Amino acid sequence: MFHYPNGKPYKPSESSVQKSTSKKKDSSFSNRGKTLEDEINETNTYYLNQQIAIIHKKPVPVQIVKVEYPSRSAAVIREAYFRTPSTTDYNGVWNGYYIDFEAKETESKTSFPLKNVHLHQVNHMKEVTNQKGITFTIVKFTTLDRYFIVPFNVLHEAWQMMECGGRKSIPLSVFESKTIEIQPGYNPRIDYLTVIKKMIANEN
Amino acid sequence: MFHYPNGKPYKPSESSVQKSTSKKKDSSFSNRGKTLEDEINETNTYYLNQQIAIIHKKPVPVQIVKVEYPSRSAAVIREAYFRTPSTTDYNGVWNGYYIDFEAKETESKTSFPLKNVHLHQVNHMKEVTNQKGITFTIVKFTTLDRYFIVPFNVLHEAWQMMECGGRKSIPLSVFESKTIEIQPGYNPRIDYLTVIKKMIANEN
Numbered sequence: 114m115f116h117y118p119n120g121k122p123y124k125p126s127e128s129s130v131q132k133s134t135s136k137k138k139d140s141s142f143s144n145r146g147k148t149l150e151d152e153i154n155e156t157n158t159y160y161l162n163q164q165i166a167i168i169h170k171k172p173v174p175v176q177i178v179k180v181e182y183p184s185r186s187a188a189v190i191r192e193a194y195f196r197t198p199s200t201t202d203y204n205g206v207w208n209g210y211y212i213d214f215e216a217k218e219t220e221s222k223t224s225f226p227l228k229n230v231h232l233h234q235v236n237h238m239k240e241v242t243n244q245k246g247i248t249f250t251i252v253k254f255t256t257l258d259r260y261f262i263v264p265f266n267v268l269h270e271a272w273q274m275m276e277c278g279g280r281k282s283i284p285l286s287v288f289e290s291k292t293i294e295i296q297p298g299y300n301p302r303i304d305y306l307t308v309i310k311k312m313i314a315n316e317n
Numbered sequence: 318m319f320h321y322p323n324g325k326p327y328k329p330s331e332s333s334v335q336k337s338t339s340k341k342k343d344s345s346f347s348n349r350g351k352t353l354e355d356e357i358n359e360t361n362t363y364y365l366n367q368q369i370a371i372i373h374k375k376p377v378p379v380q381i382v383k384v385e386y387p388s389r390s391a392a393v394i395r396e397a398y399f400r401t402p403s404t405t406d407y408n409g410v411w412n413g414y415y416i417d418f419e420a421k422e423t424e425s426k427t428s429f430p431l432k433n434v435h436l437h438q439v440n441h442m443k444e445v446t447n448q449k450g451i452t453f454t455i456v457k458f459t460t461l462d463r464y465f466i467v468p469f470n471v472l473h474e475a476w477q478m479m480e481c482g483g484r485k486s487i488p489l490s491v492f493e494s495k496t497i498e499i500q501p502g503y504n505p506r507i508d509y510l511t512v513i514k515k516m517i518a519n520e521n
């Protein structure tokens with residue numbers, strides 16, 4: 114009946130679930146086992162504190178069925194289900210611009226599988242573009258430890274080709290030629306707005 | 318430990334929880350017992366379908382603690398808690414403008430109690446204003462069946478006066494003189510963007 118995301122069971126991130134004792138091993142010194150979500154959240158907190166931009170991750174949508182109200186303590190949700198998100202995960206405002214994006218990881222060393230992206234997300238990004246918002250995808254090749262900012266038109270083109278029977282992934286070479294690679298830093302960790310700023314300057 | 322919202326137990330809306338048999342009585346023909354949230358959601362769906370704007374309600378934030386994965390069926394959340402939202406409930410993009418607002422109901426016939434608004438929401442709206450986003454509050458006086466679009470500066474002024482020891486509510490007379498009353502329609506139900514459009518036109 115329900116799959117989230119992509120039929121995979123829900124994998125809680127550091128920020129959405131209490132920490133457990135079994136932790137993913139550090140994959141490198143530079144990312145210290147953090148998920149891309151954690152890195153983006155850190156970046157957004159930096160932007161917020163520095164009053165650079167107001168960008169938040171949307172909560173995971175759940176269908177709440179049963180709630181208990183124990184006396185003198187917090188309400189407890191006892192039955193709920195994951196719902197399919199109808200938008201991307203992150204949005205907000207920066208200097209009058211509407212910013213809207215998705216963050217995706219892949220362990221592949223050679224290409225980004227388009228099954229990581231949902232049709233409703235592509236449609237949402239198309240609608241945002243029509244309303245003159247700025248929308249893109251941040252893709253992390255976790256094994257390579259490389260990060261790319263993918264403008265919507267690049268994703269859209271690959272998606273349309275897939276729908277016409279073309280390949281189901283975007284090769285790394287396309288990332289290298291048509292997207293913008295971003296070097297992770299200390300703080301902000303993934304300074305995507307600097308890239309967006311340049312993209313806007315180039316358009317005008 | 319946790320209160321949401323305003324120490325009240327969670328009241329599920331039509332859209333977030335499966336419908337139960339006990340339904341709130343219709344309070345009038347025109348609103349048919351719908352909550353303001355339902356009315357705003359309908360309006361946003363209209364805007365979306367007509368390609369006027371892309372505005373969504375954010376999911377209720379929950380802290381997920383325990384998830385079960387029954388074989389061959391959907392994952393079930395068995396323990397979760399409500400978290401305090403750090404932003405307003407609705408945001409999106411309209412014609413290049415970032416739109417961000419909160420919707421609040423009151424049963425009072427004479428004033429809107431400021432305890433309906435949270436400090437973090439006021440702070441968020443202040444930050445959005447600094448980033449040149451458009452932010453406001455839609456207030457419904459349910460007993461009077463009247464709707465108002467409250468520009469952020471009106472809310473902010475009342476909030477600051479309260480913090481300096483002033484009154485803890487905004488009188489209806491202030492709504493009538495300093496905010497914009499909106500007549501509910503059939504479709505779109507609460508056409509707030511038309512009001513915003515006029516506000517922008519008046520500013521320029």
